[in-house]
Amino acid sequence: MPNIQLNKRDEKFVEKQISSGLYGSADEVVTAGLRLLRERDEADLRMLIQEGIDDVEAGRVYTYESAEEFLADLQRAENDAQKP
Numbered sequence: 001m002p003n004i005q006l007n008k009r010d011e012k013f014v015e016k017q018i019s020s021g022l023y024g025s026a027d028e029v030v031t032a033g034l035r036l037l038r039e040r041d042e043a044d045l046r047m048l049i050q051e052g053i054d055d056v057e058a059g060r061v062y063t064y065e066s067a068e069e070f071l072a073d074l075q076r077a078e079n080d081a082q083k084p
Contacts, residue, residue, distance in 0.1 A: 014026050014029045
């Protein structure tokens with residue numbers, strides 16, 4: 001398990017969480033923070049999946065005839081995104 005270094009602000013926050021009795025150790029505080037981060041990431045992913053489902057249901061899709069056509073379109077979009 002890696003040893004982590006906290007800045008003073010975060011260190012004080014962890015100490016406050018422990019002294020309040022909400023958590024018994026710094027490990028518990030970090031574990032709770034990681035759980036929240038995981039939950040947020042999962043919620044973001046669920047939202048993106050739902051956007052994709054909504055697009056399909058609304059007919060906002062494009063069917064490519066070949067992988068080459070898809071890759072060319074992807075390259076074109078990437079080039080357009082890099083233009084100033």
